[in-house]
Amino acid sequence: MNDEPLLHPAEIDRIREAIAAAVLGSPEGLADSLEHDAHGYLRLLDASRIGAEEASRLLREAVQGARAAGHSWDTVGRVLGVSRQAAQQRFTAKAAAAGSSAPPAQGPDAPKRRILGGLTAFNEMAALDEAGRDGWHMVGYGPFFHEVEASGHPWEHCRMTLPSGARHRRMEAEGWIPVGAGWFPWRYYKRPVTPAG
Template sequence: MNDEHRLGPSESARIREGIAAAVLGASAELADSLERDAAGYLRLIDASRIGAEESSRLLREAVQGARAAGHSWDTVGRVLGVSRQAAQQRFADKAGDIVHGDPSTNSPDTPRRRRLGPVSAFNEMAALADCGRDGWHLVGYGAAFLDVEASAHPWEHCRVTLASGGRLRRMESEGWIPVGAGWFPWRYYKRPLLPAAEQDMK
């Protein structure tokens, strides 16, 4: 396969070291307990299991993001080192791959919702900007789609990478509302746009 899409040895090592450090750093005493407590190894298994589940989720979302960006199953399979068929069987979009930011109910008072799609990392923010001006705000998302809900006022939306820890905390203090837990590698935010008169009063 073409190696241009693969990480180099130092980048791969950095990821492996980061995952190991995250697992061992799950609690302040986990690494220390391995020197003196046999039960520490059972906690290490649990921490490793959680790390493996999260890595699996990130891989699935990365594959679905690549598909939404227009890459073929053949190209995805080559990057994964498997056949097109194997990649498609393992990672084809499942109905359950939806991230809901807000609970939904079936009551008559439930606001109207609609699904935008197909969208990709390259056009989804423009789609959110358009519908946000018309009073629609993000409530859920998944591979190649966005779920939006109607409201009485306009909204603004943004997304940042999940690696932006300090920025995420600052955004929340500025009134940005997180939507769901994120869709790797992005975290989505929204906030209502106040009428000009209300903004002047602040």
């Protein structure tokens, strides 16, 4: 990693402004209420808390994304302004606790599941493509793995940056099924492959 900043000051300002705009603009009438309503400040406090929780979740997932892209804990720590050990301690425990985004299959008639491990941001889609051709579809995921379930037909998988509501609705209209809530910056989808002809 070189000494050049990863983000320019104007980019940093845009991120900060967008977060402030989301916190002030998402709750209906919040910004206007601050002129005359003391209760508005409690709503602002709650909206800010939710924004901070979401930013914390995005940071955890971005760290796991950087790790999945092959970056070392030393590099991650430098970007965050902490030591390698501090970054590893802070983010490894939370990633392990996050686990799979789907409940485990149980019982004798439960579908067969397996874990595709050792995945990175660069090889996960190829692994899912191969599994899908063999009749496996994604049911969960986490840092460096996807959980897949057996079925009697092939599947296709796709990922895209977290979509807006319109993009999400379009994907669902095209038969794509969302898997989990997303893993920042990605949202995963699957759909059964219909036979040609």
